[in-house]
Amino acid sequence: MEPILHPAYFPSVAYWVLINTSEGEIIFEKEDNYQKQTYRNRGYIYSPNGKQLLSIPIKHNKTKEHQKYKDVALEDSFNWKKQHWKSIQTAYRTSPFFEFYEDEFAPFFEKKHRFLYDMNLESMELLADCFQLELDFSFTSEYFKEHVKEEDFRYLVNAKTEKPYGFEPYTQVFDEKHGFLENLSGMDLLFNEGPNSLTYLESLTSKLDF
Numbered sequence: 229m230e231p232i233l234h235p236a237y238f239p240s241v242a243y244w245v246l247i248n249t250s251e252g253e254i255i256f257e258k259e260d261n262y263q264k265q266t267y268r269n270r271g272y273i274y275s276p277n278g279k280q281l282l283s284i285p286i287k288h289n290k291t292k293e294h295q296k297y298k299d300v301a302l303e304d305s306f307n308w309k310k311q312h313w314k315s316i317q318t319a320y321r322t323s324p325f326f327e328f329y330e331d332e333f334a335p336f337f338e339k340k341h342r343f344l345y346d347m348n349l350e351s352m353e354l355l356a357d358c359f360q361l362e363l364d365f366s367f368t369s370e371y372f373k374e375h376v377k378e379e380d381f382r383y384l385v386n387a388k389t390e391k392p393y394g395f396e397p398y399t400q401v402f403d404e405k406h407g408f409l410e411n412l413s414g415m416d417l418l419f420n421e422g423p424n425s426l427t428y429l430e431s432l433t434s435k436l437d438f
Contacts, residue, residue: 234385236267253364259371313337325422
């Protein structure tokens with residue numbers, strides 16, 4: 229069965245394990261309503277002080293009616309992307325592979341995006357390319373609460389109900405201070421493991437229970 233997912237902002241390692249195990253294309257949900265406090269507009273990296281939230285500001289819907297995720301516009305009154313990039317540089321500048329990938333990521337944080345959905349999708353394409361992981365996908369054309377023909381993994385976007393996975397540790401920059409932090413943004417894996425990232429994802433395939 230083809231997995232159905234929400235696009236997320238440089239999504240977590242669990243996302244990438246799932247994508248790597250998929251034998252067919254990924255189906256991205258495109259007709260759902262936007263929900264706050266999910267990985268639609270946030271992600272986590274490993275900073276010198278531990279787990280750090282990268283939160284994406286959005287333009288709030290003045291009518292207070294439900295708004296579709298694909299229609300949510302990004303806040304552009306201040307340069308929050310510059311702040312995110314500085315936080316990422318502070319977190320990973322001493323990681324083994326940050327300099328190797330830095331030039332791939334810098335243009336993303338300089339680019340003007342209008343919609344959250346489109347930006348998140350682009351962040352996933354960027355990470356997939358760096359992982360050397362093929363990302364074949366299509367989109368839903370209408371919303372269904374339950375899916376019969378697809379395997380539903382849309383719950384992975386829920387930040388509040390995330391379960392522990394018991395990932396095998398890989399070396400992280402500040403693990404001597406805070407220990408291993410699992411399931412951070414895929415950027416954490418990439419900057420620390422580099423070309424070995426895909427091998428790491430494959431090693432988790434048989435061990436993860438979604």
